[in-house]
Amino acid sequence: PGTTSLTVPDLFSGTGEVTIPLDPTKGLAENAQTHYQRAQKRRRALVGLDQRERSHQAELARKQAALAQVPLADAVRLQALLPRQRGKKGERRTPGLSFRSRQGFAILVGRSSQENDQLTMRIAKSQDVWLHVQATPGSHVIVRAAGKQVPFETILEAARLAAYYSQARHSSNVPVDYTLRKHVWKPRGAKPGAVLITQQKTVYVNPAPPSSSAELLSSET
Known part of the structure; x- marks a missing residue:
């Protein structure tokens, strides 16, 4: 307790370091659990966004395919x-x-x-x-x-x-x-x-x- 941040190697970039903010009222284990839960929440949100994006893309493709079937004379x-x-x-x-x-x-x-x-x-x-x-x-x-x-x-x-x-x-x-x-x-x-x-x-x-x-x-x- 009392620690406000922790600097660790940046595992994603492979170079440099990254500083993680900590809650000084909690221990390292509790802070780690908090950050883990936040990461999981963000991951679920990203998965949801990705699924919605795929759904939107599929719907757009269906509409474009339907429009392509409309005879040109119908526009007239x-x-x-x-x-x-x-x-x-x-x-x-x-x-x-x-x-x-x-x-x-x-x-x-x-x-x-x-x-x-x-x-x-x-x-x-x-x-x-x-x-x-x-x-x-x-x-x-x-x-x-x-x-x-x-x-x-x-x-x-x-x-x-x-x-x-x-x-x-x-x-x-x-x-x-x-x-x-x-x-x-x-x-x-x-x-x-x-x-x-x-x-x-x-x-x-x-x-x-x-x-x-x-x-x-x-x-x-």
């Missing part, structure tokens, strides 16, 4: 849940996303099966150009002809959007079918977004998001 469909903007007079705007090509043609992109139906079956005119990625779920894309001949450059721009807003988003050289709207029809009883087409042609493009394709497209306001 989620946009349909956002509040739709209205025109100056409170009227609803055309469903989906709207862009304008370098040649000045309006390009419309559906964000869900329901919007695909609206754009293709209700809004598009017979001479408008209809596009969709080949044999893969994705958006219906409409190029408004407005009584003009749609140039091939605009068709390519629209095809890149069709590839981007599809499950082929991260692929390259994606086949995209296009035809006039008058050659697109919906079978009786077909699900939303399901259509049949004829007289289609196919172009192969790399998907291009609007944000990184400013030289091709700009969002309509």
